Amino acid sequence: MNNIRNFSIIAHIDHGKSTLSDRILQSTNTVSEREMKNQLLDSMDLERERGITIKMQAVRIKYKAKDNEDYILNLIDTPGHVDFTYEVSRSLVACEGVLLLVDAAQGIEAQTMANFYLALEHDLDIIPVINKIDLPAADPERVLKDIERVFGIPREECLLCSAKTGQGVPDILEAIVKYIPPPKVQKEDKLKMLIYDAHYNDFRGVITYVRVFSGSVKKGQKIKLMSTGKSYEVTDLGFFKPKMMSVNEIKQGEVGFLITGIKSLEEARVGDTVTDSKDPASEPLSGYKEAKPMVFCGLYPVNTEDYKALGDALDKLKLNDASLQYEVESSQALGFGFRCGFLGLLHMEIIQERIEREFLIDIIITAPNVTYQITTKDRSEIKVENPNQFPDVTLIDVMQEPYMGLSVITPNEYIGTIIELVKDQRGDYKKSELLDAERQILTFSIPLQELISGFFDNLKSRTKGYASMDYWYESYQLANLAKVNILVNGEPVDALSFIADKQKAPYVARKMAKKLKDVIPQQLFEISIQGAIGGKIICRENIRALRKNVTAKCYGGDISRKRKLLEKQKAGKKKMKSIGSVSVPKQAFLSILKIDQ
Numbered sequence: 001m002n003n004i005r006n007f008s009i010i011a012h013i014d015h016g017k018s019t020l021s022d023r024i025l026q027s028t029n030t031v032s033e034r035e036m037k038n039q040l041l042d043s044m045d046l047e048r049e050r051g052i053t054i055k056m057q058a059v060r061i062k063y064k065a066k067d068n069e070d071y072i073l074n075l076i077d078t079p080g081h082v083d084f085t086y087e088v089s090r091s092l093v094a095c096e097g098v099l100l101l102v103d104a105a106q107g108i109e110a111q112t113m114a115n116f117y118l119a120l121e122h123d124l125d126i127i128p129v130i131n132k133i134d135l136p137a138a139d140p141e142r143v144l145k146d147i148e149r150v151f152g153i154p155r156e157e158c159l160l161c162s163a164k165t166g167q168g169v170p171d172i173l174e175a176i177v178k179y180i181p182p183p184k185v186q187k188e189d190k191l192k193m194l195i196y197d198a199h200y201n202d203f204r205g206v207i208t209y210v211r212v213f214s215g216s217v218k219k220g221q222k223i224k225l226m227s228t229g230k231s232y233e234v235t236d237l238g239f240f241k242p243k244m245m246s247v248n249e250i251k252q253g254e255v256g257f258l259i260t261g262i263k264s265l266e267e268a269r270v271g272d273t274v275t276d277s278k279d280p281a282s283e284p285l286s287g288y289k290e291a292k293p294m295v296f297c298g299l300y301p302v303n304t305e306d307y308k309a310l311g312d313a314l315d316k317l318k319l320n321d322a323s324l325q326y327e328v329e330s331s332q333a334l335g336f337g338f339r340c341g342f343l344g345l346l347h348m349e350i351i352q353e354r355i356e357r358e359f360l361i362d363i364i365i366t367a368p369n370v371t372y373q374i375t376t377k378d379r380s381e382i383k384v385e386n387p388n389q390f391p392d393v394t395l396i397d398v399m400q401e402p403y404m405g406l407s408v409i410t411p412n413e414y415i416g417t418i419i420e421l422v423k424d425q426r427g428d429y430k431k432s433e434l435l436d437a438e439r440q441i442l443t444f445s446i447p448l449q450e451l452i453s454g455f456f457d458n459l460k461s462r463t464k465g466y467a468s469m470d471y472w473y474e475s476y477q478l479a480n481l482a483k484v485n486i487l488v489n490g491e492p493v494d495a496l497s498f499i500a501d502k503q504k505a506p507y508v509a510r511k512m513a514k515k516l517k518d519v520i521p522q523q524l525f526e527i528s529i530q531g532a533i534g535g536k537i538i539c540r541e542n543i544r545a546l547r548k549n550v551t552a553k554c555y556g557g558d559i560s561r562k563r564k565l566l567e568k569q570k571a572g573k574k575k576m577k578s579i580g581s582v583s584v585p586k587q588a589f590l591s592i593l594k595i596d597q
Contacts, residue, residue, distance in 0.1 A: 004253045005180050006074045006211070008091045010119060011101035012111035012468065013081045016131040020101065020163035020172075021059075021077045027169050028073075030061045030241065058094075058197075058209060058255055060239040065177045073176060074255040081111075081346055086291040086323045089118055090270065094196045094211035094255055097125035097180030099172065104130050104138035104160075108146050108435065110409050110470035116151055125180050128153055129172060134162040146436055183213075183253030190281040191215030191223070193258075193274040200319045204236075206262040207244075209255075210274060213285060216251040222277035223260065226284040227269055231277040232260035264315070270322040291323035292473065293341025294402075295348055295452050296385045298329060298366035298495065299355070300337030306361050307336050313359040314338060317351060324351060329386065331495045334364060339386060342368075345452055366495050370448045373400040373476050387497040390483040393534060401479040402448040405430075408459070409441050410467040417462045418442060425450035426501060445474060449500070484509050484538070487530040488520070506531070506538045513541040522546045525573045545573060 009017045025031045061073040076091040078084075092098065098119045102112055119126050128147050130140050144155040159175055161168030186192075197209040217223065217234060224231045236259040238246040250256045262268045273284035301310045311328075318324050325341035342348040348368060355361055372384040375398040376391060384390050406427065408418055419429055419442070427446035435441055446455075451471060459467050482505045486496040496516075500508050509531030516529050520543060527543040548569070551562045 001185060001253050002182050003069060003071045004074070004182050005071060005097070005176050006076075006095045006183060006253070006255060007097045007099060007176055007180050008076045008078050008088075008095045009099045009101060010078055010088055010092075010115040011131075012103070012106070012109040012115075013079075015101045015103040015106070015109075015112070016163045017077055017101055020099070020129075020131065020161070020169075021075060023163050023166050023169045024061065024073075024075065024173065025059065025242070027166065027173070028061045028063050030059065057242070058240050059242040060255070063173055063177070066174060067177075069177075071177050072254075073173075076255075084343070084347070085114065085118070086343060088115060089122075090196050090322075092119060092122045092124060093194065095122075095124060096183060097127065097176070099176070100126050100128045101131050102128060102143055102147065104132045104140045104143055105135050107139075107143050107439070108150055108409070109468035110407055111468065113150070113407070113409075113441075114470045114472075126151075126153070127172075127175050127179055128158045129168075130158060130160050131163050133160050134165050134167065142436065150435065186214035186252065188214050188281065190279060191217055191274070191276040192281050192285055193217065194285050195268060195270055195272045195274060197322075198268055198270060198319055200316045204259050206260075206264070206268045206319060208258045208260075208262075208268050208274075210250070210258055211255050212250055212252050214252055214281075215276065216249055217258070217274075217276075218249045219246075223258075223274050224277040224280055225267065225269075226273040226275055226280070228267060228272075230267060232262060235259050235261055264319075268319075291343060293323070293325050293343060294448060294473070295342045295344060295368045295370065297340060297342075297348060297368040298331065298334070298337050298386070299326075299340050299352075300331065300334040300364045300366070300495075302362035302364060304335045309359065310338065310355070310361050310363065313355050313361060314340070316359075317354060321351075323347070331366075334366075334495050337364075341385075345456075367498055368452055369499060370402055370452065372402075372479070372481060372499060374398070375400075384499070387483050387499050388494055390499060399479050399481045400476040401481065403445050403474045403477045404448050404451055404471045405474045406444040406446050406451070406469060406471045407441055408444070408467050408469045409435060409439060410463055411439055414463040414467060415440060415442065418459065418467065421455075421458055421462055422446060425453075425455060426504075446471075447477075447479070447501075482533045485532045486512060486516070487528075487532055488516070489527050490530075492532075502533075505533060510539040513539050517541045517543055524548075 009020060011017050058074065058076045061075060063071045063073050065071055076094065078088045078091050100116055100119065102108060116126065130143050132138055133140050140160055144158055147153055147158055148155050159168060159171055161172060192214045193210040193212045195208045195210055199207055201207055217237060219234055219237060221234050222231055223234055236246055237250055237256060238244055239256045244257060275281040299310065301307050314326050323343050326338045329339040330336045342351065345368065352363065352365055355363055374382045374384055374391060374396055376382065376395045377397045382389065382391060410418055422429065422444045425446060427444045427450065430443040430445060433441045456469065459469060480502045481499055482502045483499050484497060484505050485492045513529045513531055520527065522543055522545065524546050526545045529541045530537050531539040551565055554562050
């Protein structure tokens with residue numbers, strides 16, 4: 001136990017977590033040179049292409065320290081994007097300490113601070129590491145001062161390294177052994193394991209990732225899940241090195257995997273406690289807070305025959321990603337599909353790409369929206385996650401929408417630009433704090449609906465990429481909302497309806513109508529696209545009719561001959577318009593996602 005160290009690497013996105021993991025694996029000879037590749041722990045193609053970590057990954061490392069002792073280091077590499085904070089918080093429960101990585105050129109950024117406070121909440125030992133010191137733009141001296149002033153960690157405790165070249169990595173390994181404590185010895189000797197993650201294998205079923213807090217587990221042992229009370233036999237167990245390697249026993253303080261033949265997530269919940277079936281523990285471990293989805297949208301298969309396959313795909317993804325939530329819903333325009341809840345827009349994008357790549361299902365995503373709370377005049381409360389659930393205006397007493405706390409770290413020259421951007425998005429300025437002579441931390445309160453409507457892209461473009469942001473849930477606040485229906489040829493298309501702030505609704509509806517005008521093909525009759533709040537039309541665009549030149553065969557003769565043909569054509573178009581229907585193409589639904597609200 002004294003020679004085990006469980007730790008995570010946490011940082012802002014793109015500060016070099018995966019690269020440092022690679023160097024640690026290389027310098028400890030955990031992976032041979034032949035098997036070594038960049039971003040080794042990022043197993044998904046999507047992670048490699050985008051250069052980001054989406055799933056945390058565990059690996060067991062053997063390390064011989066300078067004191068000639070052999071140590072076992074259990075490393076968990078975590079994501080950096082704000083959407084995947086839930087992954088980070090889950091990994092921290094399985095650790096005793098963390099490496100907090102800070103880019104020597106970029107300095108402290110929004111997620112650096114968020115992750116620092118997350119590690120403090122879990123009462124973990126923190127080793128600050130300043131990475132990328134080999135860059136021409138690196139200024140480690142400035143970053144050391146910032147860490148000392150902002151986090152209160154003496155500069156002597158900070159380490160300097162370059163994960164790319166391997167410089168400083170031996171010092172990091174020694175610091176892990178020296179400053180991160182071993183797992184605490186539990187008084188209780190009954191088996192208690194926390195499931196901190198899981199993934200699905202088509203041949204072996206659910207593979208659960210566990211951290212053993214007390215007791216030990218062996219192959220063939222009968223175990224029990226404390227939330228369901230169901231018992232299973234351990235068919236295989238072992239460690240990640242980084243490939244799965246079977247052993248006969250996992251002991252107290254160790255991190256590994258279990259295979260018990262479980263086939264569904266309902267049986268192996270992330271955060272559940274595993275104990276011995278014959279001699280169970282009396283109290284479960286504290287587990288995790290359930291992740292709250294922030295962004296909702298509908299997922300529909302392009303081919304209706306794929307509906308069942310889409311349900312199976314979401315089941316398997318839910319196993320791999322405990323923060324994904326979904327339920328069945330139907331739409332007049334799109335048929336049967338699923339209403340899904342995500343932690344943010346990047347999370348939504350990743351799930352969409354994984355469904356299309358891993359399960360080969362073409363899907364349509366409806367416009368993202370958030371959960372509103374509405375109190376009716378008879379004092380009943382309604383949670384509205386879908387525009388179709390929005391009640392009649394005459395029945396509504398109070399409308400509320402979720403507000404988020406937003407912190408933005410920015411160079412001083414962009415402060416005015418950012419305050420103006422947040423004001424345009426209905427946000428309120430709270431306070432500002434000096435980070436150093438050139439940068440400040442600005443704090444705002446902003447509606448979540450505005451935050452998911454291209455805010456991050458706008459922030460990056462207006463600050464030339466220098467600003468970084470972090471957000472968190474604050475509370476529900478009073479709102480003045482309206483449901484906007486989009487009518488195509490007088491018929492409402494339910495998948496295109498949306499809820500927006502009453503003042504901004506005409507502006508958003510106008511943008512949507514213009515976009516639809518470009519993507520809906522012309523017909524032989526004129527098509528009107530309208531935005532309506534209740535019975536009031538707030539915008540309109542017309543798609544002109546395809547015109548056949550019926551007078552082309554008339555050469556010469558009286559004008560009345562031509563007029564007669566044109567009148568006949570006009571009457572035909574009028575009849576066609578009254579009985580004709582317009583099919584909205586799939587591209588229309590996809591293009592709505594691109595609207596910058």
